Amino acid sequence: MAVKVLIPTPLRSYVGNVSSVEVQGGTVGEAMNDLLKRHDGIRKHLFDAQGQLRSFVNLYVNDEDIRHLSRMQTALKDTDTITIIPSVAGGRGSASGGVGLSNAEIRRYSRHLIMPEVGLRGQQRLKSAKVLCVGTGGLGSPLAMYLAAAGIGTLGLVDFDVVDESNLQRQIIHGTSDVGKRKVLSAKETIRDINPEVNVIVHETRLSSENALEILRNYEIVADGTDNFPTRYLVNDACVLTGKPNVYGSIFRFEGQASVFCDPKGPCYRCLYPEPPPPGLVPSCAEGGVLGILPGIIGLVQATEVVKLALGIGETLVGRLMLYDALSMRFREMRIRKNPECPVCGENPTIKTLIDYDQFCGIPDLEAQQRVEAEFEIEPKELARKLAAGEDVFILDVRNPDEYAISRIENSELIPLPTLLEGMNRLDSAREMVVHCHTGIRSAQAVNFLRGIGFTRVKNLRGGIDAWSREVDPAVPRY
Amino acid sequence: MNEIRISDPAEQSIRRRGAATYPQECCGALLGRATDSGKVVTEVISIENARTESRENRFLIEDADYMRAEKEADRRGLALLGFYHSHPDHPAAPSRYDLEHAFPWFSYVIVAVRQGVPEAMTCWVLTEERDRFVEEPIARESRAPRAGGDPDRASEAMEGA
Numbered sequence: 237m238a239v240k241v242l243i244p245t246p247l248r249s250y251v252g253n254v255s256s257v258e259v260q261g262g263t264v265g266e267a268m269n270d271l272l273k274r275h276d277g278i279r280k281h282l283f284d285a286q287g288q289l290r291s292f293v294n295l296y297v298n299d300e301d302i303r304h305l306s307r308m309q310t311a312l313k314d315t316d317t318i319t320i321i322p323s324v325a326g327g328r329g330s331a332s333g334g335v336g337l338s339n340a341e342i343r344r345y346s347r348h349l350i351m352p353e354v355g356l357r358g359q360q361r362l363k364s365a366k367v368l369c370v371g372t373g374g375l376g377s378p379l380a381m382y383l384a385a386a387g388i389g390t391l392g393l394v395d396f397d398v399v400d401e402s403n404l405q406r407q408i409i410h411g412t413s414d415v416g417k418r419k420v421l422s423a424k425e426t427i428r429d430i431n432p433e434v435n436v437i438v439h440e441t442r443l444s445s446e447n448a449l450e451i452l453r454n455y456e457i458v459a460d461g462t463d464n465f466p467t468r469y470l471v472n473d474a475c476v477l478t479g480k481p482n483v484y485g486s487i488f489r490f491e492g493q494a495s496v497f498c499d500p501k502g503p504c505y506r507c508l509y510p511e512p513p514p515p516g517l518v519p520s521c522a523e524g525g526v527l528g529i530l531p532g533i534i535g536l537v538q539a540t541e542v543v544k545l546a547l548g549i550g551e552t553l554v555g556r557l558m559l560y561d562a563l564s565m566r567f568r569e570m571r572i573r574k575n576p577e578c579p580v581c582g583e584n585p586t587i588k589t590l591i592d593y594d595q596f597c598g599i600p601d602l603e604a605q606q607r608v609e610a611e612f613e614i615e616p617k618e619l620a621r622k623l624a625a626g627e628d629v630f631i632l633d634v635r636n637p638d639e640y641a642i643s644r645i646e647n648s649e650l651i652p653l654p655t656l657l658e659g660m661n662r663l664d665s666a667r668e669m670v671v672h673c674h675t676g677i678r679s680a681q682a683v684n685f686l687r688g689i690g691f692t693r694v695k696n697l698r699g700g701i702d703a704w705s706r707e708v709d710p711a712v713p714r715y
Numbered sequence: 716m717n718e719i720r721i722s723d724p725a726e727q728s729i730r731r732r733g734a735a736t737y738p739q740e741c742c743g744a745l746l747g748r749a750t751d752s753g754k755v756v757t758e759v760i761s762i763e764n765a766r767t768e769s770r771e772n773r774f775l776i777e778d779a780d781y782m783r784a785e786k787e788a789d790r791r792g793l794a795l796l797g798f799y800h801s802h803p804d805h806p807a808a809p810s811r812y813d814l815e816h817a818f819p820w821f822s823y824v825i826v827a828v829r830q831g832v833p834e835a836m837t838c839w840v841l842t843e844e845r846d847r848f849v850e851e852p853i854a855r856e857s858r859a860p861r862a863g864g865d866p867d868r869a870s871e872a873m874e875g876a
Contacts, residue, residue, distance in 0.1 A: 245785070245795050246820035280845055281819055292816045294778050301778070324742070324776035324798050326813040326823070336773070 237262050237312045241271055242319040243278075250278040264295060265308035267318060282320070284357075291357045294321045306501075307548045336360050341433060345387050358547045359387055363433075365546035368392040368455040370443055370471055372423040374531030375461030375485045375538065377409035382539040383459075384427040384434045388546065391427065392455055394439040395419040402715070406528035443467055445590035448474040457545050459483040459538050465512040466593035472497060472505035473590055476581045481554075483541045485534040490527050490562040492534035495553045495572070496541050498581065502554035507575035507582075515598035515605075530562055608680045612687065614695040616707045619670055630664065632671045634682045635701075639674060643712045645704060653678045656685065665691045672697035672704070674715075717753030718854035719796075719822055719838050721745075725759045729826055730833035732761050733801035737831040740764060742774040742800040744784035745822060746793040753854075754796045754822055760784055773812070774800050797822030797838075804828070807835040809848045817841040822851055 241257045243250075251257050251274075259274065261267030272279045282293050289295070295302045296319040302310045312318075337345070337359060348354040348362075365388050369376045372395040384391060397419050399410045414422040420438040427436050439451055443462075448470055452458060458480050460471045468486070475482035475498040482498040484505060497504045537558065544550045557570045580587040594600065622629050631648035633640060640650045651659035653673070663669070669691065673679040676699050683696040697704065705712040725745075732741045743761040747754060762784070765775040776784075776798065788795045798821065802808075807827035809817075817823060819841045826836045839848035 244818070246818040249820060296778070319782075321778045321781050322818045322821075323778055323816075324781060324818075325816040326742075326774060326798075326800055326810070 237267075237314055237316070239267050239312050239314070239316045239318060241267065242317060244320055244322055246322070247278055247281060247320065250281075251275045261312060263306075263308065263312060264297060264302055264310045264318060267312060268295075268308070286352045286355065288352070288355065288357060291360065292323045292325055294323050295319070296321060303548060336363070341387070344431070344433070348387070353549050354547060358549070361548070362387045362543065362546050363389040365457065366390040366392070366455045367457045367459060367542055367546070368394065368452060369459050369461060370394045370467070371461035371463070372407070372409060372419045373397075373403065373461060373463065374406045374487060374526065375535040376423070376459075377407045378532050378535035379459050379461055379539045379542070380423055380427060381409055381430060382536060383542060384431045384436075386539075386543055387431070388434065388542070390435045390437065390455075392437045392439060392451070393420045393423050394441065394443050394451065395423070396440060396442040406526065406531050408532070443470060445470060445593065448590060449478060452478050452480060455480065457481055457483065457542055459485075459542055461485060461535065461538070463487075465597045466599060468505060469512065469596060470590065470593045473580050473587060476504050477588075477590070481545055483538045483545070485531075485538045487526055487530050487534050489524055490530065492530055492537075492560045492562075494534055494537040494541070494558045494560075495556060496545070499552075499554040501574075503572050503574045504578060504581045506580050507578045508557065508572055510575070510579070512597040527562055530560075533560060533562070605684065606677045606680045608683050608696045612683055612695050613698045614670055615698055616704045619697060619704075620708045628667060630667045630669045632663070632669055632679075632682070633673070633701075634671060634679050635673050639715070642715050643701060643705070645672065645701060645709075645712070648672070653682055656682055663691070665693070667693065669694040670697050671695070672700050674700045675702050676700040718852045719754045719756065720854045721756040721824070721838075722747075722758075725756050726836065728759050728761070729799050729824065729836070733803075733826045733828040733833045734831055736764070736801065737828050738803045740774040740801050740803060742776055742798060744776075744788075744798055745796045745824060746784075746788045746791065747796050749794050749796060754851075756796055756822075758791070758793065759799065760787060797824065799824035799826065801826045801828050801833075804830070807837040809839050813839075814841070814845075814848060817845075817848070819843060819845070823848070824853075 238258055238260055241259055243255055243257060248255060257271060259267045259270040261270050282290060284290050297305060297310055297312065297316055337356065342349065345359050348359050349356055367383055367388050369380050369391065372380060372393050380391060380393060399414045399417050399419055399422050401415055403410060404412060409423045409426045410419065418440060420440045424436045424438055427434055441447060443451065452474050458471060458475050460468060460482055462468055462471065472482055480498065481496055484497050485494045486492065541552050544552055555572060557572050559568045576583050579585060631645055633644060633648045633650045634653040634656065636652050637650065651662065671679040671682045671694060676696060679696050679700060683694055686694045701712060702714055705714045732743065741761065742764055743759050745756045746758040746760065747756040762776050762780045765777040785795050802825055805827060807825045809823065809825060813823065823839045824836065827834045836853065838851040838853050840851045841848055
């Protein structure tokens with residue numbers, strides 16, 4: 237490839253006092269090497285002793301800064317023009333001042349600074365990076381903690397939730413003393429302690445179609461640590477629309493996935509999964525459980541990718557879906573491709589603004605399925621009164637056997653929801669029946685199903701065994 | 716070393732700008748002609764300091780502003796000769812930071828501004844080895860005293876290089 241390199245005034249004496257030089261190369265790196273081969277005198281003004289482009293030298297291919305392309309790997313075609321721009325900076329400062337890092341920062345990041353792939357320049361890049369972590373839960377915890385420690389300058393945190401005891405098994409940015417505290421504030425305190433240099437911006441809100449573009453606007457890289465499909469599609473579409481990389485991770489039980497979506501060269505989440513799964517089919521961590529350590533692994537894969545993107549080094553997960561199975565301790569990877577028909581990042585996109593993601597993911601249908609008319613619900617206290625009065629009430633527990641092993645209501649019978657059809661012969665439609673699960677959602681589905689096939693004396697225990705423990709019998713453990 | 720000649724209006728413009736932005740640093744481009752006997756600065760363009768923090772001791776000229784300066788020089792039939800910036804409450808001597816961010820050939824004019832009042836103005840050029848700045852004497856008519864800041868402090872600052 238023959239390309240033209242425009243030389244700035246001060247460097248023209250090194251190339252024979254001309255304003256441009258023709259060189260050969262398929263990438264910016266190759267073209268620059270060719271330039272150095274022809275005019276070695278220019279080398280020390282463009283590259284440092286380690287061969288890294290000097291921090292104040294910027295390269296443009298046509299009108300685009302290569303830092304926004306593929307840096308030195310940016311591909312060139314004939315007639316492309318590379319422009320060398322000295323970014324002019326200066327100012328008074330102590331001799332040990334370094335490139336915008338204080339002495340304390342230099343001590344803090346010394347293990348980064350001595351690696352040529354990072355160095356002063358890379359650390360400065362990390363410091364100027366602005367990263368948004370969506371969620372401060374299982375994935376968001378290790379992500380935010382390590383990014384803060386690594387010296388990411390600006391870290392945005394989005395979460396609307398408060399810390400619950402059941403979070404502590406995996407959400408290590410929150411501690412026991414934080415239970416009940418707002419997650420963004422608890423996370424901010426932890427980050428402050430790890431690295432006070434980090435500018436933490438909290439967004440205490442649920443990311444929505446209304447606020448997503450406004451929130452994303454101030455960040456360069458987005459890391460998605462959410463646990464539900466509507467937000468995952470929302471983050472993906474918002475990243476495509478604003479042109480920001482989406483560092484994705486997801487976890488379930490013993491398995492995790494990670495990738496980097498929404499890069500111009502690679503697919504987005506929708507290329508991979510054009511439609512969400514039917515509502516209710518894929519359980520959340522709250523329903524299906526998750527190995528506490530798992531989000532540590534996947535969140536740190538995400539953090540690694542964020543740091544690489546900010547530094548512009550290495551090979552990211554663009555175009556690859558990494559799959560991890562903790563039980564077999566195996567990593568696998570799948571090549572994934574951009575879908576030209578993709579409704580958001582394809583050649584003829586049909587989605588040009590953010591949509592209603594709850595609707596898209598069928599949440600209203602799911603909620604309808606889980607809603608029980610008030611007259612078919614029974615309060616925990618009312619059930620307790622009936623039992624105490626010796627009334628004949630059959631208590632059906634539709635949770636999993638593992639949950640039944642943790643806690644149960646006396647004299648209840650277990651038929652897990654997925655096996656309800658096979659277990660029907662154990663039910664007597666003439667008897668009064670109360671169905672319960674953990675919090676009342678699965679049992680609502682069971683009640684609606686049983687009423688649909690002719691059970692008339694069946695009711696749903698409001699709030700499940702959780703409410704039973706709180707309102708009737710504290711001896712039953714909550715989980 | 717050739718001298719650099721700076722026109723009176725250009726010099727006044729740099730001094731006024733340094734006073735106006737005090738206690739923050741100002742910056743801008745030097746335009747003029749490069750002749751065999753040295754550079755002649757006839758015009759200056761002030762440029763917005765692109766730093767959002769530490770503006771009292773740092774300045775940054777963005778790529779887009781650099782390109783605009785080169786284009787503007789072209790448009791006026793002049794050459795981009797270098798840049799100026801101010802050192803609020805600090806001698807007019809280049810810092811290590813200046814050295815690490817310098818290009819050869821360009822002239823770097825520094826004006827010291829003490830308590831809001833512009834004082835010494837000096838000009839510097841990076842050596843071929845990138846190891847230090849050498850002073851490029853500013854040629855003046857007899858009206859202004861030759862100013863080089865505090866010579867001790869200046870040499871101390873140079874040692875960092």
